[in-house]
Amino acid sequence: MKQDLIAELALLPVTLGHHLLLSLSALLTGIFICFPLAILISRVKALQWPALTFASIVQTIPGLALLALMVPLLGQIGFLPAFIALVLYxxxxxxxxxxxxxxxxxxxxxxxxxxxxxxxTQQLLKVELPLAAPVIIAGIRTSAVWVVGTATLATPVGATSLGNYIFSGLQTQNPIAVLVGCVAAAALAITLDQLIRLLESSARQHSRRSGMTAGIGLLLLLLAGFAPLMLKKGTTQNGALAPIVVGAKTFTEQYVLAEFLTLALKQAGLPAVSKTSLGSTILFEALAAGEVDCYVDYSGTIWANIMKRSDIPPRAALLEQMTRWLHEKRQVRLLGPLGFENTYALAISKESSLKHRISSLAELSTHASALRIGSDYEFFSRPEWFALKKSYGLQFAEQRTFDPSLMYAAIRTGSVD
Known part of the structure; x- marks a missing residue:
């Protein structure tokens, strides 16, 4: 356990630096946009309702959904979609x-x-803003905590953040990684909140000392956060080739495959890095846009989710049609099959199997109405599932979706059958 913790902490400075850069960039941009806008709408009453309503509507959108929406709108992954989503948030x-x-x-x-x-103008600068400063800074405190927390959700859209620890830890059942990510994000949010609180206190009490202390604290935080990024950038700018970016989705098999590819490239003398925990469709779009160079995908996923096909031709025909479509429509080259099959299967606990005497899909269909089924986020919208339901007349009492890493635990704890 100690070695695992040391290994996770070794990655923390750079990851924390990326998280701080993303959070502060979004927060400062939000301040620069909202401050003059607020002054304007305090003068023009007709603008108050639409402006505040728009901001409220944005706030009601779940953070992960808002981040995911930015990817198709901007046509890219990484820092920019996460940054814009956090500015809005x-x-x-x-x-x-x-x-x-x-x-x-x-x-x-x-x-x-x-x-x-x-x-x-004098009235605004010398009377209104100084008297309103405590309330304004309180809003910035709230926003800072929200942004730092929401930035952990930027990992699936390709932005490096402390969410890398949380998402990868969840998928690989690594509680130490999850703990490091959560503690670091909480510590960063609390630190920023307390430094801004000092600014609020300075504004209320007209204390230069509190303001100086807060300013020095923020400066030290910036130096501590960005120094590892600058050091890393300095060590990589030696005229070397840009690294090959190997992508991975958000489950264990993908992490393993991405690591294999990255190691193979490095052993061949090529620079390579992995970008993990990306959403399935987001990763494909990143490949098509050239932001990811290669990754392992599944023919059924591309066929159903990317090509929007619901028919199920023979395997060889499917592979041939998919290869041609990817080349002609998306300018993506399929290097070839890896030789393994990753097929969905229905599993039931031994206890439930014995209790209901279920050993086949036909027997399952007679008891389905009394059972609960669970799967990952994708399966219940795939053509295989619709074909299975239609063929066997499956109608379960409850249908639940889980993160892939939790499905075995769901059966073990009795959450599903």
Missing amino acids: SMLPILHNTVTGILGVDRSVLEAARGIGMTS
Whole structure:
């Protein structure tokens, strides 16, 4: 266990640096967008409802869904789709609190400012914003915590983050990796929150000392986070070839296959890196766009999910048609089959099998209405499942989806049959 922890911690500085870069870039951009927008809509009342409603609607979209939507919209994976999604996710608390803070300034104070001859700009800069600062900074605190937490979901769209630990740890049943990712993300969120709290305290108490302390703390955090990235960049800029990027989906077999390919490329004298935990369709689109150079996929997945085919021809014909379609329609070259078959199968616990006397699909069909079935996110939308249901008349009492790494545990604990 100690060795596993040391191995995970060795990867932490660079991963944390990527997470910090993504989070702070999105947070600062959100501030730069929302601050002038909030000032505008505090002056133009007609803009308040549409602007705040838009920010609220964005906030209701689940973080992972918002990140996934950015990939087809932008046509790429990695930093940019994650960055834009997080900017959108950061907006509501900043925009809402800035508008609330400005509009919450006592009217008598504003009357006094106008009475001594202040222009509207002077009134904003010298009266409204200073008095609203505590409320504005409180919104930034909330946004910072949201962004740091949501950034862990950026892994499936190809952005390196602390989510790499969480997703890979979940898939490989590695609780140490999950723990390192969760603790590091929580520590980063708390640190940012407390540093911004110091700025809030400085604004409330007009304390330069608190402001200086917060500024120095943020600077040290930036240096600590970005230094490993700069060191890594310096060691790779030696005129060498760009590394070959090997992709992998979000389950154990894909991690193993990607590692095999990466090692084989390195042994052949070629630079190679792996980019893991990508969503299935996202990974294919990344390959077509040239952001990933190669990965192992499954003919059934490409046939059903990418080509949108529901017929099931013989294996040789399917492979031939798929190869031609990939080359002509997506400019993707199929290097050839690897020689193994990865077919879905229905499994039932020995206890349930004996209890209901089920040893075949035909026998299963007579008891299906009293049983619960579970599978991964993809299977229940595939043509194999529809054909299986139709052929055997399968109608289960409940149909549940799980992360692939949890399916065996679901049977063991009785969550499904």
